[in-house]
Amino acid sequence: MQQAQRVVITGAGSGLGRELALCYAQPGAQLALADINEAGARETLALVRAKGAQGVVQRCDVRDYSQLAALAQTCEEQFGGLDVLINNAGVASGGMFWDLSLEDWDWQISINLMGVVKGCKAFMPMFLEQKSGHIINIASMAALMQAPGMSNYNVAKAGVVALSESLLCELQPVGVGVSVVCPSFFQTNLLDSYRGPSSQDKSDIAKLLENSPISAAEVAATIVRESADGQFMILPHEKGREAWAMKQAQPDAIYAEMTRLAEKKLGLSRA
Numbered sequence: 001m002q003q004a005q006r007v008v009i010t011g012a013g014s015g016l017g018r019e020l021a022l023c024y025a026q027p028g029a030q031l032a033l034a035d036i037n038e039a040g041a042r043e044t045l046a047l048v049r050a051k052g053a054q055g056v057v058q059r060c061d062v063r064d065y066s067q068l069a070a071l072a073q074t075c076e077e078q079f080g081g082l083d084v085l086i087n088n089a090g091v092a093s094g095g096m097f098w099d100l101s102l103e104d105w106d107w108q109i110s111i112n113l114m115g116v117v118k119g120c121k122a123f124m125p126m127f128l129e130q131k132s133g134h135i136i137n138i139a140s141m142a143a144l145m146q147a148p149g150m151s152n153y154n155v156a157k158a159g160v161v162a163l164s165e166s167l168l169c170e171l172q173p174v175g176v177g178v179s180v181v182c183p184s185f186f187q188t189n190l191l192d193s194y195r196g197p198s199s200q201d202k203s204d205i206a207k208l209l210e211n212s213p214i215s216a217a218e219v220a221a222t223i224v225r226e227s228a229d230g231q232f233m234i235l236p237h238e239k240g241r242e243a244w245a246m247k248q249a250q251p252d253a254i255y256a257e258m259t260r261l262a263e264k265k266l267g268l269s270r271a
Contacts, residue, residue, distance in 0.1 A: 004028030011089030013040025019220035027052035034060035062115030112156035148262035
């Protein structure tokens with residue numbers, strides 16, 4: 001059984017965030033559940049308490065650094081420190097590059113990348129003072145594979161991986177661990193936040209989510225287990241691990257496949 005810990009989870013009101021909370025929930029655990037949807041976070045809190053853990057709920061928009069700083073202060077005051085920070089809050093988007101507006105880019109980057117940057121920044125003083133703890137940043141296989149029609153999402157998630165690699169090297173000497181998670185598609189309510197110029201793109205992603213071989217609960221369990229073991233890059237999906245290995249060995253083959261996917265989305269075919 002996972003040792004009882006003090007844990008912060010953003011985006012804890014549903015989906016992967018809720019499942020992560022349930023994985024950490026046990027007698028003695030103290031969880032800070034943050035979400036822009038406070039009602040959803042309170043539902044998660046009820047489930048957590050039913051498993052014997054204690055928790056607090058705080059409404060938090062990760063675009064607003066002051067709200068993340070207030071969350072860190074709550075943890076300091078009520079928990080006396082922190083063992084695990086999970087930057088999980090995120091949104092979905094899609095569309096070919098030429099169809100995406102600069103506002104689409106700003107929205108995506110402000111939440112999926114800068115929300116993680118600000119989350120790490122808000123809790124950094126606590127970790128540095130403790131000289132202990134673990135940061136888990138939720139990225140995506142989109143950070144590694146860059147499928148067509150998802151450029152702003154790909155860039156934001158790739159930034160989360162680069163940030164995590166930077167923090168890994170900077171924080172190891174002071175005793176703070178870092179993990180980054182790159183799941184493929186799995187069933188969650190991520191599409192509730194979807195923004196993009198094409199309803200077909202949203203439908204295509206919905207099918208991929210529905211056909212996932214593993215659930216959000218299984219993804220969460222993998223994250224908790226592998227981060228506790230000190231794993232840096234966590235790839236919960238077997239096909240994701242295979243694809244990443246292929247890209248490392250034969251990048252041109254992956255680029256060719258992504259080009260074929262782009263042609264299919266555009267209704268084109270090679271002569």
